[in-house]
Amino acid sequence: MKPLVFITGASSGIxxxxxxxxxxxxxxxxxxxxxxxxxxxxxxxxxxxxETTRCYQADVSQVDSILGAAHACMTDMGVPNVVIANAGISIGMDTSIRQDLDVLSQVLSTNVVGMAATFHPFIDAMKDRAKTNGSASVGTLVGIASVAGIRGLPGHAAYCASKAAAISYCESLRGELKPQGFSVVTLAPGYIKTPLTSKNKFPMPFLMSADDFAHQAYKAIEQGTSFKVIPTPMAWAARLMRILPDALLDRAFKNQPRKHRAP
Incomplete structure (x- = not known):
């Protein structure tokens, strides 16, 4: 039987x-x-x-919703070989505004808790399948993070915090599950041309198409890469951002437009 991939946030973009x-x-x-x-x-x-494709309705920010879709998938199609937690939202926030605290909660629920809830139902199922088949390779869990998780950007507090948490979460999960035969892959896209980025009113260096991203992501997942920033030029920029002193970072972003708030 052909291998199966489970992908959240599959109605558009990445x-x-x-x-x-x-x-x-x-x-x-x-x-x-x-x-x-x-x-x-x-x-x-x-x-x-x-016969080869099934669509499931779920909201990853609602744990029981995504768990229901996962169990329906396993009933209909079997246990996936690869699970990609891609669903996410990006909304600007202003901490001085009360309703934006709710925005922060919403973004964290979707981008972090939603990722964990996406992986959760498949872990034991993948282990049981590997035990039955006598396979050392259990399965692959893929978290779609973002280069925005590397340093905080003005107006992006909710999104940057959620993606930093996603990176650390996947790193922790990799340490837990790799000894059991899992592959945990963290992908950090730069600026990808999608409906999510179409509303941005600031420069987006190294902007790439979603199809080009998917091609590189597919190769990274197949190779079991632990962490990869896509595209490559953004990976170099990310390395620079990691080591850039705070004073220089503050100066660089001093006059940058903020991420737009939700209406």
Missing amino acids: GQALALRYHQAGWRLALVARRVSEMQAWCQQQGMSA
Whole structure:
């Protein structure tokens, strides 16, 4: 039987591009999103058959919702070989405004708790499958973080905090699960041309298409890369940002436009 990949946030952007890349590679697809009708229409346009592709409606910020989709996937299609926790949101915030504390909670629930909830139901199932098959390789868990998780950016407090947490969470998970045969991959996209970034009103260096990102991400996942910033020029910029003194970082971002707040 063809291998199976489970992808959240698959109705647009990076998730959709990853779904297409895995489809082209011959994988079966379990696709999850809140906007399931849009996802189903796109699958039909791509010629994806019901035998190889299933769409599930879920909101990763609601734990029981994503758990339900995961269990439905395992009932319908079996245990995935690769699980990609891609669903995420990016909303600017201002800590001086009361309602933006709710924005922070929403972003953390989606980008961090949602990632953990996406992985949770598959861990024991993957271990049981490996034990039954006598396989040393258990499965691959992929967390889509962001280069924004490396340093905090003005107006991006919620998003940067959530992606920094996602990076650390996946690193912790890798330490826990690698001895058991799991591969845990953390991908940190730079600026990718998606609906998420289309509203940004500030420069986006090294902007790349979602399809190009998906191609590089697929290779990194297949190789079991522990952490990768995509694209490569952004990886070098990320290394510089890590070591840049605070005074220089503050000066660099002094006049940068803030991330837009939600209406």
